[in-house]
Amino acid sequence: MRGHRGRHDPRRRPGRSHPRRGGARRDRPRRAARTGPGPAGPSRLSPVAVVPRPPGAEPELRAADFERARALAAAWAGLALGPQKRAMVQARLGRRLRALGLGSFAAYWARLEDPTTAAEERQAFINALTTNTTEFFREPHHFTYLRTRWAPAAWARARQGAPRRLRLWSAGCASGEEAYSLAIVLVEAGLVAPGWNTRVLASDIDTEALARAAAGRYPAERLAALPPAVRVRHFRPRSDAPREWEVQPALRALVTVRRLNLVEEPWPIRTHFDVIFCRNVLIYFDRPTQRRILARLRAQLVPGGLLALGHAESAFGLVEGLTPVGPTLYRAER
Ligand SMILES: C[S@@+](CC[C@H](N)C(=O)[O-])C[C@H]1O[C@@H](n2cnc3c(N)ncnc32)[C@H](O)[C@@H]1O
The missing domain is CATH 1.10.155.10 (Chemotaxis receptor methyltransferase CheR, N-terminal domain)
Structure with a gap:
């Protein structure tokens, strides 16, 4: 497993489902160790498990x-x-x-x-x-769709005179890998060029994750799965940190990083987006909250815009006006 850190690695963040940097892929926090009755059922003598706390142990969460x-x-x-x-x-x-x-x-x-x-x-x-698990080109089928279907369609519309203006949003971007992956697709598809006005918004509620997104610096192992040509076009090794790469300035300039709490109303955004990625975020919310956020994301799309959700998420039965066009990928009806 890439970047795996053992239980005793001091860099590992206790209780995180993954290390803060370069870690294994997992959204849901690890199951808590069983402290209740064992498989034999509750003991009649000690119905509540009492775990002695060693001196100097952290304060107990009652x-x-x-x-x-x-x-x-x-x-x-x-x-x-x-x-x-x-x-x-x-x-x-x-x-x-x-x-x-x-x-x-x-x-x-x-x-x-x-x-x-x-x-x-x-x-x-x-x-x-918050849990910030992410990686470059995670759940790659969404990026394949953008590259093979959506980008050619954007070019076709532009040739017919549509404005050459594109807005994409990574809502719940964590440390930025998703937003920079979107930006790479845009550049590679020729949609960042003279005459085009193209931007990516990267937002999250977690200010530590956003600081990493804004810095655009990643351990080399986070980039290992990228084709070498893509890696060198969009990243460069850091001279002062041998195991780190940073996003090239041109790619960084495409991405606006800002704090945005999805459950706050209203969002401080006037833009309507051609593409919204809100992946592996709704799983942390309850059903009524998911429903509200989905309706607001839907309202933030241009007619025909795309909404991508995470592999364990669905808009089915929760919001009107979205047509499935692929796995966890929806198009806003016109
Ligand atoms: C598992 S990460 C997903 C990262 C990326 N979208 C992906 O799929 O790889 C979930 C992110 O949602 C963010 N998040 C959780 N609650 C949020 C909220 N109320 N508003 C905005 N972001 C939130 C977390 O801070 C975290 O960075």
Whole structure:
């Protein structure tokens, strides 16, 4: 597995379903270790598993703390954290508490309420609980469709006099690989050229992930699957970091990186998009939230525009006015 880091690798982020950089592909956080009754069923003597906490262990996320974290994650980011996510929340917020030197979740909740720290801590809380798994040209069939069907159609419309203006949006872009993959398709299809006005918006709620997207620097192993010619056209090795490559300035200039919370209304966007990729984001939301976001994404498409969702997501039965044109790929009806 490319870029796999073992359990004891210090760079591995505890509770993350993947390392922050160069990691294995997985969206859903790893299942929590079983702490409840074993397969033999509950013991009559000890109905509640009591796990002794070694001295110096991180503060314990009690049931009430978990409920509070779940409520805040839902309210602030739309994240629906099921009961099975308790170990993940313990690990990720526990890490944050350690970084802050806080000894209890009570102290952490106070920090989230203190007007002098609340705004910054709210963002750190969201950053801790998002899952940013991504890779270049992930779920490649969507990019194949863009290259073989959508780009030639855009060229055909342009030759018939349509405006040479294209807007694409990676909504939930994580560290930017999806947005730069879109930009590469556009360049390779000749849709970034004199006379064309072409842009990609890369948005996410997680400011740490966005900082990586904006920097456009990636460990070499993240680019290993790209054809060498594509790699050298759009990336260059960093002279000051031997194992890293960075996006070429021309590609970087195509992509606007900005924070956007999909559950906030309204979105600060007036543009209508030719293509929206919102992949592997809706899985973190509950059904009513998915329905609302899908309707808003649909409304943000130009007539005939494309919406791509992730492999475990579907617009079926949730929104009107989208016609399937491929696996988890939809066209806005005109
Ligand atoms: C698994 S990544 C998907 C990355 C990329 N779209 C892909 O498929 O490879 C999910 C991303 O959704 C973002 N996200 C979660 N909730 C969000 C929200 N309310 N608004 C915007 N982005 C959100 C997370 O921060 C994370 O970066």
